[in-house]
Amino acid sequence: xxxxxxxxxxxxxxxxxxxxxxxxxxxxxxxxxxxxxxxxxxxxxxxxxxxxxxxxxxxxxxxxxxxxxxxxxxxxxxxxxxxxxxxxxxxxxxxxxxxxxxxxxxxxxxxxxxxxxxxxxxxxxxxxxxxxxxxxxxxxxxxxxxxxxxxxxxxxxxxxxxxxxxxxxxxxxxxxxxxxxxxxxxxxxxxxxxxxxxxxxxxxxxxxxxxxxx
Amino acid sequence: xxxxxxxxxxxxxxxxxxxxxxxxxxxxxxxxxxxxxxxxxxxxxxxxxxxxxxxxxxxxxxxxxxxxxxxxxxxxxxxxxxxxxxxxxxxxxxxxxxxxxxxxxxxxxxxxxxxxxxxxxxxxxxxxxxxxxxxxxxxxxxxxxxxxxxxxxxxxxxxxxxxxxxxxxxxxxxxxxxxxxxxxxxxxxxxxxxxxxxxxxxxxxxxxxxxxxxxxx
Numbered sequence: 001x002x003x004x005x006x007x008x009x010x011x012x013x014x015x016x017x018x019x020x021x022x023x024x025x026x027x028x029x030x031x032x033x034x035x036x037x038x039x040x041x042x043x044x045x046x047x048x049x050x051x052x053x054x055x056x057x058x059x060x061x062x063x064x065x066x067x068x069x070x071x072x073x074x075x076x077x078x079x080x081x082x083x084x085x086x087x088x089x090x091x092x093x094x095x096x097x098x099x100x101x102x103x104x105x106x107x108x109x110x111x112x113x114x115x116x117x118x119x120x121x122x123x124x125x126x127x128x129x130x131x132x133x134x135x136x137x138x139x140x141x142x143x144x145x146x147x148x149x150x151x152x153x154x155x156x157x158x159x160x161x162x163x164x165x166x167x168x169x170x171x172x173x174x175x176x177x178x179x180x181x182x183x184x185x186x187x188x189x190x191x192x193x194x195x196x197x198x199x200x201x202x203x204x205x206x207x208x209x210x211x212x213x214x
Numbered sequence: 215x216x217x218x219x220x221x222x223x224x225x226x227x228x229x230x231x232x233x234x235x236x237x238x239x240x241x242x243x244x245x246x247x248x249x250x251x252x253x254x255x256x257x258x259x260x261x262x263x264x265x266x267x268x269x270x271x272x273x274x275x276x277x278x279x280x281x282x283x284x285x286x287x288x289x290x291x292x293x294x295x296x297x298x299x300x301x302x303x304x305x306x307x308x309x310x311x312x313x314x315x316x317x318x319x320x321x322x323x324x325x326x327x328x329x330x331x332x333x334x335x336x337x338x339x340x341x342x343x344x345x346x347x348x349x350x351x352x353x354x355x356x357x358x359x360x361x362x363x364x365x366x367x368x369x370x371x372x373x374x375x376x377x378x379x380x381x382x383x384x385x386x387x388x389x390x391x392x393x394x395x396x397x398x399x400x401x402x403x404x405x406x407x408x409x410x411x412x413x414x415x416x417x418x419x420x421x422x423x424x425x426x427x428x429x430x431x
Contacts, residue, residue, distance in 0.1 A: 176334035
């Protein structure tokens with residue numbers, strides 16, 4: 001128990017790094033997701049194919065491989081970035097593909113009659129999208145969006161393998177020195193659990209509201 | 215950066231050695247997750263409240279913690295307890311524990327997705343509740359779960375790469391060691407990424423065939 005007490009400051013710092021990585025990655029992934037979904041729905045074919053290729057690659061390649069590729073390849077390509085920034089870009093781009101699917105599915109879930117109704121009262125595509133489709137689609141996107149956020153939080157743990165000092169990395173360092181895996185990894189798991197469980201509660205609340213609305 | 219195509223080709227046989235371990239881990243992980251999810255979904259749908267609570271707790275714990283932390287917990291923890299398991303086993307157990315919970319939710323969704331009136335119709339025909347489940351509900355639910363199972367399976371295959379962190383020489387670790395030795399990073403990681411794309415494409419293809427076989431007319 002005393003070990004846990006002594007480790008708290010380190011674990012706390014790791015938790016902050018995890019939270020920072022996760023929130024920055026979620027923001028980036030959401031931006032990519034919205035852009036990707038809009039391109040897939042409205043853009044000319046060439047752009048759509050590009051997004052399609054990006055989705056296909058991300059679906060087939062593990063996040064860890066992308067992180068390793070970034071970690072090894074950037075220095076060779078002569079690009080110097082902070083490892084944290086590199087991690088955020090890779091995690092954001094990886095989960096951006098999941099977010100693209102989330103937002104695209106939400107827009108496609110809105111009945112075409114809504115589009116037709118908008119046309120009939122003389123609105124253009126942008127106005128229909130902003131005033132009619134987006135408010136409904138965002139509500140539908142809520143629960144899967146939260147699920148993807150949980151995947152992002154858990155996904156940030158992989159940066160420990162490339163040496164970023166997130167909570168998983170800190171936990172492993174402490175375990176290698178103290179040989180107390182249960183208490184330390186238990187504490188690490190608990191931190192993730194609290195973050196993800198809170199998120200999943202929000203997701204469930206959104207889902208219930210959606211059920212009521214329908 | 216310059217790309218040496220011959221190095222790209224030469225890295226493939228080395229990665230293929232790792233591919234054997236990747237497949238040797240992915241196959242049991244896929245099968246055991248699908249099997250382990252059966253008792254889990256039975257627990258989730260059970261009429262006994264304590265059993266539901268117990269299963270829910272398990273599902274919430276594994277779904278809300280990273281599989282990498284679970285692997286570390288099992289790998290380092292088992293050594294501490296005096297019966298060390300290999301990194302391979304720790305990875306396999308963590309993958310099955312985590313994905314069994316996800317697959318159980320997929321099964322639950324499939325069973326819930328069969329309309330209630332199908333069950334009522336079966337009961338009205340005089341079938342016993344068990345027979346209704348086996349003859350009426352299950353075959354319809356099975357067809358519905360194949361696409362989400364295929365997605366989850368792809369995630370399982372990709373997550374096998376994480377055992378590289380506990381010293382299992384699967385494909386990703388082979389690539390990393392090769393990159394450390396040769397510095398041909400672009401060639402090696404491109405080859406590695408393409409091998410994962412090929413592996414997951416083969417898996418999704420098989421699942422699509424299965425879906426087509428199970429479809430009615």
